[in-house]
Amino acid sequence: MNKLLGQENVKQRLKSSVINRNVSHACIFEGEDGSGKKTFSEAYSMAIQCEKGTGEPCMECPSCIKALSRNHPDIIHVIHERPNSIGVSEIRDQVVSDVMIKPYSSQYKIYIIAEAEKMTAEAQNALLKTLEEPPSYAVIMLLTNNILNLLPTIISRCVRFRLNPLDSGTVNRYLTEELNVDRYQAEMYTALARGNLGRAKSLIGDESFNAIKDEASRLVKNIRELKMSRLSALVKLLDKNRVAAGNFLDILLLWFRDVLMFKVTGLTDELAFKEEVSEIKSEASDYSCEGLNKAIEAVEEARKRLNANVNFEMTIQLLAFEIRSSLINDPQGKSPAVQEK
Ligand SMILES: [Zn+2]
Known part of the structure; x- marks a missing residue:
């Protein structure tokens, strides 16, 4: 557990619960996707079951070895068939009935329910019965990126571990x-x-990430000659892929922040796009702070639109036009016509 990054406070609490034999029957690991909920819950399960009981998984006792190969009979990963929901029958079969059977080889029987926010209300109510009267050996771990989707009656029975950004x-x-x-x-x-x-x-x-990054920097570099054909290619690349579109917007934001930061400070140490420093310098001299701030706002706005499920193609096209009109100072107040082809 010492090898896990950051979250010192959480690590300390987990360790001392094992050392003091004070493991709660139910806990929640909360944090955004990628914050380490799975890693922490698995390390905690290993530490609880470890035959040495030092608060850390020893990594060499039979229990730790079984857990490492995901073959531990008393660490159960609850699975679900439908991607967006965990149904009542899944909770009943894999937790509520199963927990009545004593542990196979350990003092505890641990259930890890990932994506717990996807449990239906019925599934949560079924689980609640177990949480209200758990067998002495039961430990239920709920992992969630959105605790608000859990019933208050569930939350109130769990010890909470919040994983913060590093x-x-x-x-x-x-x-x-x-x-x-x-x-x-x-x-x-x-x-x-x-x-x-x-x-x-x-x-x-992510192999597509470099393509998206190139596309984003091409869009910014060629913003004066915005071509419909290029925009269509961009939309095609990002089409309906939430992760790709999110990455694209993040890259644009980071890019404009780099240009703005260089414009204001003249320093290159903190730039994220260090390999593009000459382009960043040239854009910093071409664009005003106001224009760059407006471009950043346009990107934030596009993110809101995509989150609100506004038409994808329209959102990306509108974003490109907004970036152009923010950055390119047109004394006549007319934006240059979009070039076909
Ligand atoms: Zn061990």
């Missing part, structure tokens, strides 16, 4: 030292990750 130095060090990410790349991933290690890792492993 500071950027921690994320950056992990990327460069543990994952051997190139220093320049690491700065960009760190900035885009906003303290979320899972997000940083998924960006690194």
Whole structure:
């Protein structure tokens, strides 16, 4: 558990609960996707079941070895069939009835319910019965990115562990030292990750990410000659892929922040797009602070529209036009005509 990054307070509480044999029957790990809920709940389960009981998984006793290969009979990962909901029958079969059977080889029987916010109201009510009168050996762990979707009666029976975003130095060090990410790349991933290690890792492993990044920087570089054909290609690339569209907007934001920061401070140390420093310098001299701020607002606005399910193609096109009209100062008050082809 010591190897897990950050969250010192949570780690301390988890460890002392194991050492003091004060493990709660129910707990909630809450935090956004990628914040480490799965990693923490699994490490905690191992620590609880570890035969040495030091508060840390020893990684070598039979229990730890079984847990590492996900073969521990008394650590149960609750699964669900439909991607967006956990039904009452799944909770009944995998938790409520199963918990009546004593642990196979350990003192505790642990259930990990990931994406607990997807439990239907019926499923939560079924689980509530178990939480109200749990067998002495039962430990139920709920992982959720949105605690508001859980019934207050469930929440009130659980100990809560909140996983907060990590500071950027921690994320950056992990990327460069543990994952051997190139220093320049690491700065960009760190900035885009906003303290979320899972997000940083998924960006690194995402092959489409570089294409999206190139597309975003091409859009900004060629904003004066905005072509409908290029916009259509962009929409096609991002089409209906929430993650890709989110990454695209994040990259644009980060880009404009870089230009604005260089314009205001003249410093390049803190730039996320260090490899594009000459382009950033030239844009900083071309664009006004006001225009850059407006472009940033346009990106934030586009994010809101996408979250509100406004038409995807229209949102991306509108965004491109808004960025152009924010950045390009037209004394006549008319924006240049969009070029076809
Ligand atoms: Zn062990």
